[in-house]
Amino acid sequence: MSNPSLLILPGDGIGPEVMAEVRRIIDWYGAKRGLVFDVSEDLVGGCAYDAHGTPLHDDTMAKAQEVDAVLLGAVGGPKYDSLDFSLKPERGLLRLRKEMDLYANLRPAQCFDALADFSSLKTDVVAGLDIMIVRELTSGVYFGEPRGIFEEGNERVGINTQRYTESEIDRVARSAFELAMRRNRKLCSMEKANVMESGVLWREVVTEVGKDYPEVALTHMYADAGAMQLTRWPKQFDVIVTDNLFGDLLSDLAAMLTGSLGMLPSASLGAPMANGRPKALYEPVHGSAPDIAGQGKANPIACILSFAMALRYSFDQGAEADRLEKAVERVLADGLRTADLLGQEGVAPVTTAEMGSAILAAL
Amino acid sequence: MSNPSLLILPGDGIGPEVMAEVRRIIDWYGAKRGLVFDVSEDLVGGCAYDAHGTPLHDDTMAKAQEVDAVLLGAVGGPKYDSLDFSLKPERGLLRLRKEMDLYANLRPAQCFDALADFSSLKTDVVAGLDIMIVRELTSGVYFGEPRGIFEEGNERVGINTQRYTESEIDRVARSAFELAMRRNRKLCSMEKANVMESGVLWREVVTEVGKDYPEVALTHMYADAGAMQLTRWPKQFDVIVTDNLFGDLLSDLAAMLTGSLGMLPSASLGAPMANGRPKALYEPVHGSAPDIAGQGKANPIACILSFAMALRYSFDQGAEADRLEKAVERVLADGLRTADLLGQEGVAPVTTAEMGSAILAAL
Ligand SMILES: CC(C)[C@H](C(=O)O)[C@@H](O)C(=O)O
Ligand SMILES: CC(C)[C@H](C(=O)O)[C@@H](O)C(=O)O
Numbered sequence: 223m224s225n226p227s228l229l230i231l232p233g234d235g236i237g238p239e240v241m242a243e244v245r246r247i248i249d250w251y252g253a254k255r256g257l258v259f260d261v262s263e264d265l266v267g268g269c270a271y272d273a274h275g276t277p278l279h280d281d282t283m284a285k286a287q288e289v290d291a292v293l294l295g296a297v298g299g300p301k302y303d304s305l306d307f308s309l310k311p312e313r314g315l316l317r318l319r320k321e322m323d324l325y326a327n328l329r330p331a332q333c334f335d336a337l338a339d340f341s342s343l344k345t346d347v348v349a350g351l352d353i354m355i356v357r358e359l360t361s362g363v364y365f366g367e368p369r370g371i372f373e374e375g376n377e378r379v380g381i382n383t384q385r386y387t388e389s390e391i392d393r394v395a396r397s398a399f400e401l402a403m404r405r406n407r408k409l410c411s412m413e414k415a416n417v418m419e420s421g422v423l424w425r426e427v428v429t430e431v432g433k434d435y436p437e438v439a440l441t442h443m444y445a446d447a448g449a450m451q452l453t454r455w456p457k458q459f460d461v462i463v464t465d466n467l468f469g470d471l472l473s474d475l476a477a478m479l480t481g482s483l484g485m486l487p488s489a490s491l492g493a494p495m496a497n498g499r500p501k502a503l504y505e506p507v508h509g510s511a512p513d514i515a516g517q518g519k520a521n522p523i524a525c526i527l528s529f530a531m532a533l534r535y536s537f538d539q540g541a542e543a544d545r546l547e548k549a550v551e552r553v554l555a556d557g558l559r560t561a562d563l564l565g566q567e568g569v570a571p572v573t574t575a576e577m578g579s580a581i582l583a584a585l
Numbered sequence: 586m587s588n589p590s591l592l593i594l595p596g597d598g599i600g601p602e603v604m605a606e607v608r609r610i611i612d613w614y615g616a617k618r619g620l621v622f623d624v625s626e627d628l629v630g631g632c633a634y635d636a637h638g639t640p641l642h643d644d645t646m647a648k649a650q651e652v653d654a655v656l657l658g659a660v661g662g663p664k665y666d667s668l669d670f671s672l673k674p675e676r677g678l679l680r681l682r683k684e685m686d687l688y689a690n691l692r693p694a695q696c697f698d699a700l701a702d703f704s705s706l707k708t709d710v711v712a713g714l715d716i717m718i719v720r721e722l723t724s725g726v727y728f729g730e731p732r733g734i735f736e737e738g739n740e741r742v743g744i745n746t747q748r749y750t751e752s753e754i755d756r757v758a759r760s761a762f763e764l765a766m767r768r769n770r771k772l773c774s775m776e777k778a779n780v781m782e783s784g785v786l787w788r789e790v791v792t793e794v795g796k797d798y799p800e801v802a803l804t805h806m807y808a809d810a811g812a813m814q815l816t817r818w819p820k821q822f823d824v825i826v827t828d829n830l831f832g833d834l835l836s837d838l839a840a841m842l843t844g845s846l847g848m849l850p851s852a853s854l855g856a857p858m859a860n861g862r863p864k865a866l867y868e869p870v871h872g873s874a875p876d877i878a879g880q881g882k883a884n885p886i887a888c889i890l891s892f893a894m895a896l897r898y899s900f901d902q903g904a905e906a907d908r909l910e911k912a913v914e915r916v917l918a919d920g921l922r923t924a925d926l927l928g929q930e931g932v933a934p935v936t937t938a939e940m941g942s943a944i945l946a947a948l
Binding site: 298307310312316342343344347363364366369370371374377378379380381382383384385386387388389414416417418419420421422423424445446447449450453454455467468470471472474475477478479483509 | 661670673675679705706707710726727729732733734737740741742743744745746747748749750751752777779780781782783784785786787808809810812813816817818830831833834835837838840841842846872
């Protein structure tokens, strides 16, 4: 049997430096735990544009379709701000999501005990927080047609289309209910059914799917109220399911609540492949942080924990994922902090590589 | 010269009880400050549906077009959840906004000193917070066509359209720049120009309008990053301008940050009428809170401060608005709290009417 395959796309900004630490972890798993991966590496985002004039080369896209999982760093940077919309670094990432049909984006918002102080929220509001946001990732206003900037009379009009079919809502709702079953059996669905018909359909389909999961307590909330409730008392939630655009805002908001933004991973999952594994892409929640790129300041933990999610969701290695997550917690409990996590006590920051080494040692 | 005219629409839930306190304040201004208003009252939302089978009767709409300002309580309630989309209480409010063409929704997010403790955020993050969100209110996905639930193949699809013309963006951007000029001359515009073409046009037009306001420091932020930055360190902002849907979420988020949700007013302004006053509707940010309606528990301050905004923006009575706002601050400083503001010390709550009386006394 051949080894499981991983395509690594470090991307732009701090992407390459955080991914370098993940590669060391991957190597450790091969050497010490007999978990050998066939790893290939390629370009996405601004660096792909620099090399090929497109944020995602067709060959890279084809490779991503073939591997067992893709691991992505981050894309984007001010250098590419003036590029045409269709050439922007983000389009590379969006193409991967769309063509791999990764419809369920799992974004855990977890507050690490050692970092609870670091949140802008009161410690009791966030300590122990552990929620999971399931964001629809391949439809909605991100991909709906018609879209573009058009002439109309003597002015221009910018148009995007929010669009959800029943089956698109159904499948992501199922992913969310499945997760809720493995967690605390509470699911809150968020939309704007009071204003948008696409939200009316969303609510209807989620309710319908809920009949197949009678053990899960399903609630519905308008997305604006959701933003408020996440801010007021996030621990009222377990799993949240929402559309692509609301999910973009709400999952970033939830991530920021934890104070652990540099720590948070994500998984984007599609339908099972022939080998039973879901199509999958794993990436940290943080961006490419061009301002600190190349300085050894970046926190590699979000990217390392994204690999832990890959172990769990793509490779059925839940125990090894736990091991890696525990190693991260231990290092944090020992007081190690990259520069993004400072400001609390008089701790001196460690570099990206030092953090990677400490996690390796803790493994 | 005739008196300025006010149309009062108490609406549903706690709307009528908070509005009753505002009427006492209005009467006080007539008796004590010679500011006499011609006040009429009518129905909107669920109560209008109960009476007329529509959430806003055409006669009410016509009245709203004629008065100098509309004061609205709140709309909605579970009783109306199963109504058809076009009959829901919210449609009454949305029709008012649209037909009065109230394109600039001003939503101050202000943290009252006496209530800083009450926020879920750390006190130093929110104490003294005073930002203004300008939300576009008459276009975007709230009103764009096509919209609805359609059959497609053998399933249904929910569709809404995000749509902004250059002139729609231009006019709300001007409102925001004007406000920034009267405040700290900092304006941050939020969209998703990395994903949505309507956001690309938004950013372009706001940048163009900015050339007419060289003294205002203009920045741009993606809306997801905006949600994060509002949570992390809201005091970095002065005025924020954003579209209808992002504004819905971000202004509610900002309101919740302050811990003063029951305190926050809003103004929705349109173009100047023949008498030079802008078309205007004022309403509290909070909802109809059906769970506590009719129990004398509701906090009337947001609605009272909405009337203060009316004094300022519709009736050129800035000094009288200041007076009313100061009276509210005094009462809070004295320790008076409605039930929504409890949980800190061992204070006993006052009723809606007691709060109203205290503010009257402080005036
Ligand atoms: C980079 C950008 C296109 C992306 C998005 O908007 O989905 C990002 O914000 C995310 O949440 O993954
Ligand atoms: C009641 C609802 C239609 C409304 C909106 O979505 O605009 C409300 O949330 C608001 O922010 O005023």
